[in-house]
Amino acid sequence: MYQILKQIVKTGIKTEAAPQPDEAMRVEPQRLQQQILDVLGRALAIRHVDAGSCNACQLEIQAVNNAYYNIEGLGIKFVASPRHADILLVTGPVSRHMETALKLTYDATPEPKLVVAIGDCARDGGIFGASYASCGGVASVIPVDVMVSGCPPTPSAILQGILTAISAQK
Amino acid sequence: MPIKHPNLQPEPMNGAIPAWHGKIAAGDLQPICQGVRDGGGRLLALWGSDWRVTQHGFVLHTLLVNEAGLVCLNLPLAEDHPVYPDISHIFPQANRMQRAAYDLLGIYAHEGGDHRKWLRHGAWHSGSFPLRKDFDAAQSRSDELDAYPFVHVEGTGVHEIPVGPVHAGIIEPGHFRFSVVGEKMLRLEQRLGYTHKGIEKRFESMTLQQGAKLAGRVSGDSSVAYAWAYAMAAEGIAGITPPARALWLRALFLERERVANHLGDLGYLGSDVALSFGFAQFWILKEQMLRNNAALFGHRYLMDRIIPGGVTADLSAEGRRMIEEECAMLEREVRLLRGIYDDHAGVQDRFIGAGRIEPKLAAQLGLCGLAGRASAQAWDARVQFPCAPYDRLDVQMATYRNGDVAARVIVRFDELLESLRLQREILVNLTGGDELAMPLEKLPGNGFGVGMVEGWRGEVMVAVHSNAQGNLARVHPHDPSWQNWPVLEHAVLDNIVPDFPLINKSFNLSYSGQDL
Ligand code: SF4
Numbered sequence: 001m002y003q004i005l006k007q008i009v010k011t012g013i014k015t016e017a018a019p020q021p022d023e024a025m026r027v028e029p030q031r032l033q034q035q036i037l038d039v040l041g042r043a044l045a046i047r048h049v050d051a052g053s054c055n056a057c058q059l060e061i062q063a064v065n066n067a068y069y070n071i072e073g074l075g076i077k078f079v080a081s082p083r084h085a086d087i088l089l090v091t092g093p094v095s096r097h098m099e100t101a102l103k104l105t106y107d108a109t110p111e112p113k114l115v116v117a118i119g120d121c122a123r124d125g126g127i128f129g130a131s132y133a134s135c136g137g138v139a140s141v142i143p144v145d146v147m148v149s150g151c152p153p154t155p156s157a158i159l160q161g162i163l164t165a166i167s168a169q170k
Numbered sequence: 171m172p173i174k175h176p177n178l179q180p181e182p183m184n185g186a187i188p189a190w191h192g193k194i195a196a197g198d199l200q201p202i203c204q205g206v207r208d209g210g211g212r213l214l215a216l217w218g219s220d221w222r223v224t225q226h227g228f229v230l231h232t233l234l235v236n237e238a239g240l241v242c243l244n245l246p247l248a249e250d251h252p253v254y255p256d257i258s259h260i261f262p263q264a265n266r267m268q269r270a271a272y273d274l275l276g277i278y279a280h281e282g283g284d285h286r287k288w289l290r291h292g293a294w295h296s297g298s299f300p301l302r303k304d305f306d307a308a309q310s311r312s313d314e315l316d317a318y319p320f321v322h323v324e325g326t327g328v329h330e331i332p333v334g335p336v337h338a339g340i341i342e343p344g345h346f347r348f349s350v351v352g353e354k355m356l357r358l359e360q361r362l363g364y365t366h367k368g369i370e371k372r373f374e375s376m377t378l379q380q381g382a383k384l385a386g387r388v389s390g391d392s393s394v395a396y397a398w399a400y401a402m403a404a405e406g407i408a409g410i411t412p413p414a415r416a417l418w419l420r421a422l423f424l425e426r427e428r429v430a431n432h433l434g435d436l437g438y439l440g441s442d443v444a445l446s447f448g449f450a451q452f453w454i455l456k457e458q459m460l461r462n463n464a465a466l467f468g469h470r471y472l473m474d475r476i477i478p479g480g481v482t483a484d485l486s487a488e489g490r491r492m493i494e495e496e497c498a499m500l501e502r503e504v505r506l507l508r509g510i511y512d513d514h515a516g517v518q519d520r521f522i523g524a525g526r527i528e529p530k531l532a533a534q535l536g537l538c539g540l541a542g543r544a545s546a547q548a549w550d551a552r553v554q555f556p557c558a559p560y561d562r563l564d565v566q567m568a569t570y571r572n573g574d575v576a577a578r579v580i581v582r583f584d585e586l587l588e589s590l591r592l593q594r595e596i597l598v599n600l601t602g603g604d605e606l607a608m609p610l611e612k613l614p615g616n617g618f619g620v621g622m623v624e625g626w627r628g629e630v631m632v633a634v635h636s637n638a639q640g641n642l643a644r645v646h647p648h649d650p651s652w653q654n655w656p657v658l659e660h661a662v663l664d665n666i667v668p669d670f671p672l673i674n675k676s677f678n679l680s681y682s683g684q685d686l
Contacts, residue, residue, distance in 0.1 A: 003510050004447055014454055048340045052365040054682050056390025056471055061340050062434070063460070066453035080338035095367045095685075096293030098343060100315070101335050127384055132300050132307040133293055133368035152390070154470070 015070040019160040044076045044166060047085035051102050052134065053092030057119040057152040061089060064155045071159065082108040087165055093121040093128045094135040106142040114165045117144045118158055120151045172238030175202050180241055185406025186557035187622050188239030196255055199232065199245055203260045211236030212536050213261035215631055215648035216268060218275040220302050224637065228252045228277050233631065239555065240620060247277055256282035263536040263653045274301040274370065289363045289685065291316040300371050323349035323357050335364045342681035353666040358659045365685040373645035378404060378478055378613060381642055385632060386473050388647045389683030394427040395625030396647060397476040399632040402621025404478040407613050407636060413605040416480035417558045422596045423472045425589040428626040430459050432586040435678050439579055440511065442672040443520040451507055455500060462496055480607025490597050497590045508583050521576035525661040525673030528573055537657045539628015539650040541677050544581045545573035551624035562599065563592055575676040613640045627651065627680065649683030
């Protein structure tokens with residue numbers, strides 16, 4: 001126990017300032033209403049759905065949980081069910097084999113049902129494109145609010161995408 | 171020559187790894203496989219090609235490995251009846267590969283016991299095969315649901331828990347079906363293929379350079395390993411060797427990829443046993459490393475830094491100092507954290523004995539990579555087939571016999587520390603001109619090359635066939651997860667359901683890499 005406490009003290013606080021929302025990422029600003037800002041009054045709940053990524057986008061979403069980005073410190077947490085989620089983070093091109101699961105997840109998510117597409121693949125199919133096995137970008141399957149480009153996008157860009165989705169017009 | 175058989179005249183292949191290939195007849199497949207198995211060899215990969223347009227019929231490629239190197243057996247199959255003898259009774263790991271070869275190409279194993287679909291769910295009709303050259307995507311499209319015939323376990327008190335494809339955590343999709351009595355797992359059946367996105371077909375429309383990017387995205391956590399294996403295959407076909415400096419840099423990238431992934435896994439393995447301190451600490455270290463990657467080489471995961479012919483990023487003298495400092499810092503911190511994990515009774519209680527695979531079972535099922543080494547399977551491509559620059563690095567292999575979560579944790583710690591040592595060695599040796607790549611625009615016609623690299627998870631193999639014009643005719647990337655996923659079904663038996671996430675994480679297999 002002593003070693004653990006010593007290490008915690010030595011490590012100190014690594015968390016950096018959160019990025020600002022970026023209006024350039026917004027797809028449908030009109031969907032965002034004041035009520036969503038209110039969401040920040042409590043913990044914002046996020047559900048991640050991998051619809052067919054190469055898994056590097058996940059690595060970066062996992063990284064937003066590390067001490068540097070400390071997403072929980074911003075009052076945002078990852079939840080295990082879409083029924084508890086305010087936002088879906090979707091990675092990857094949507095494989096045809098994940099199309100139904102993604103739609104079902106979307107249907108199970110309560111309003112405001114924000115969708116943030118993470119990565120070039122989620123944006124437009126990326127390097128995998130659209131094919132017999134891939135629907136291409138997320139927007140070809142469910143409505144998307146914010147798109148975050150990058151292959152994979154950095155944790156800051158992902159955080160920025162999430163904040164963009166929840167902040168009303170600024 | 172690695173295999174002696176009267177009906178096999180293997181020809182040596184050009185390239186960094188000792189490899190041969192040769193044509194065989196159907197009747198020779200099983201005896202040759204049996205011979206390799208009896209000699210302690212393994213099945214590395216199995217795939218097929220459509221040669222109807224260029225030559226005739228289809229071809230089954232069976233890639234075997236033993237102490238001497240790789241041997242690719244090419245078995246021509248008749249166009250109207252593309253069957254081959256089943257080898258899954260010799261190599262159980264062939265089962266899913268054979269089923270995938272049917273789903274994608276329509277070649278099938280005669281007499282195999284299991285003919286269920288594997289990579290196909292419902293996106294294309296059964297009877298249409300995406301990797302055939304005359305595949306018509308629009309005509310073959312289907313919206314069927316999967317309806318996969320799971321095996322049901324019956325008995326008093328047995329019930330099923332289906333999980334996925336969308337999981338609770340931030341991970342890839344797949345379906346697990348547990349049959350349990352109380353908390354104990356009697357059976358696990360996996361259903362994968364959800365992330366199948368047509369990677370192999372996609373390669374066929376790409377140039378050599380675009381293919382390198384795609385190879386680096388077969389499984390993003392192993393981007394360096396795939397890009398290197400792909401480049402190695404291409405360089406073998408072209409008969410070129412990249413500049414020495416490029417090879418040293420590739421090894422540096424590969425070891426950095428290994429360290430970053432091991433750090434991430436060690437963090438999650440801590441939080442899976444309720445030591446969130448472990449996640450916090452290890453992910454700080456991982457983040458520092460990724461940031462150094464971005465600062466030094468321009469990409470956090472080193473994607474697209476390896477190209478056929480060489481590398482695209484160099485290391486400055488200043489960068490070298492940064493890595494030296496990073497290695498020293500990691501060495502200190504990891505040793506300290508290892509001490510904390512070792513001394514933590516609660517952690518060890520959960521790690522020890524969980525998800526055990528005995529060495530005998532590991533050998534029988536072909537468990538490979540880091541999980542294999544934790545079950546006494548002493549294979550590491552960097553040691554067995556040390557291509558440059560590993561021929562000058564003397565990699566120390568980490569092996570243990572216990573085969574449980576604890577052993578897989580120990581292997582990770584050992585390999586991580588060994589990787590730090592290797593990085594320092596590489597920095598010392600990183601001399602030689604400033605040439606980073608030799609141009610490789612296009613492949614010679616009708617070539618065949620294989621590349622194999624020991625990624626952090628295990629052996630990553632990429633096979634490349636070029637057509638008469640020197641374009642990509644067929645590319646088959648193979649992830650070690652193909653071998654290891656089925657073993658996870660055994661590892662969980664008689665463990666309790668709440669230990670599944672921990673056992674699963676201790677293997678940390680790729681979905682994308684096997685779904686393709
Ligand atoms: S955007 Fe890049 S990193 Fe993300 S899933 Fe696609 S290929 Fe992988």
